[in-house]
Amino acid sequence: MPVTNTSESPHPALEGREDESAALTAAVRRLIAVATATTAPADATLAAARELEAVADALERHVPDPPLPKTLLHLADDGRADFAGRMSYDAVIGRHNPMALPLEVAFEPPKALLRGTFTRPYEGPPGCVHGAAIAGAFDILCAAANFVAGAAGPTARLEIVYRRPTLLGEPCLFEGEVEARQGRRVRTVGRLLQRGRVTVEATGDFVHLDRETIARMAAQLE
Incomplete structure (x- = not known):
C-alpha cells in the first residue's frame, strides 16, 4: 500500500498555528478559484479588493525579517521524513x-x-x-x-x-x-x-x- 506523507509539519513557522494556517490556505485557495471565475459587478469587485488589502495589511505585520526558510534541511533524505x-x-x-x-x-x-x-x-x-x-x-x-x-x-x-x-x-x-x-x-x-x-x-x-x-x-x- 502507498504511504502518504500526512504527518504534522515540523516547520517552525507553523508551531502552534498549523490548523489555523491550513484554514487560511484553504480560504485563499477558494478565493483564487472564485477570482478566476467571478463576473461580480465593478463595485462589488472593488469592495472585495479593498477588504482583501486590509486583510493583507493585518497579516503583513507578522512577517519576520529576515524570513524563515521555506525548506527544512535537517531531516533525513531517506523517505522516512515527511517530504511534503x-x-x-x-x-x-x-x-x-x-x-x-x-x-x-x-x-x-x-x-x-x-x-x-x-x-x-x-x-x-x-x-x-x-x-x-x-x-x-x-x-x-x-x-x-x-x-x-x-x-x-x-x-x-x-x-x-x-x-x-x-x-x-x-x-x-x-x-x-x-x-x-x-x-x-x-x-x-x-x-x-x-x-x-x-x-x-x-x-x-x-x-x-x-x-x-x-x-x-x-x-x-x-
Whole structure:
C-alpha cells in the first residue's frame, strides 16, 4: 500500500498555528478559484479588493525579517521524513502555500506518487491542464522519487513529452522512480496517467548533493 506523507509539519513557522494556517490556505485557495471565475459587478469587485488589502495589511505585520526558510534541511533524505511537511511553503507541493498544485505525495518504494485533480485555475487549453502546471508537478515528483531513494539534489535537466491532453476535473496519477545512478548523477523517470492512459511522460537528470552542501548553497543566497 502507498504511504502518504500526512504527518504534522515540523516547520517552525507553523508551531502552534498549523490548523489555523491550513484554514487560511484553504480560504485563499477558494478565493483564487472564485477570482478566476467571478463576473461580480465593478463595485462589488472593488469592495472585495479593498477588504482583501486590509486583510493583507493585518497579516503583513507578522512577517519576520529576515524570513524563515521555506525548506527544512535537517531531516533525513531517506523517505522516512515527511517530504511534503519539510516543504510546507513549496510553490508546487506546499500544504501551506495556496499557489501549490492540488496534489498529494505518497511513497510506494521505489516509486513516488502524486495524486489529485486539477481544477479551473490550472487551465491551459480549454478544458485541459496547463502544461506548465504539469511540468512543475513532474519536477516535484522526480524530487520525491530521488528523496525516497536517498538521492536528493537539484534538477539539471527535465524533459517533458506531452502524449495527449490532460483533462481538468479528472483524477491524475503521477508515478516516478529513479532509473539509474552514476556517481552524483541521477536519472529519474515519470509518467502521468488519467483514466488508465498515459498523457505525459518525463525524464530528468539530477545532481545528488549531501545536506551540508545544500545548506551551504542556501546560506550563500541569504
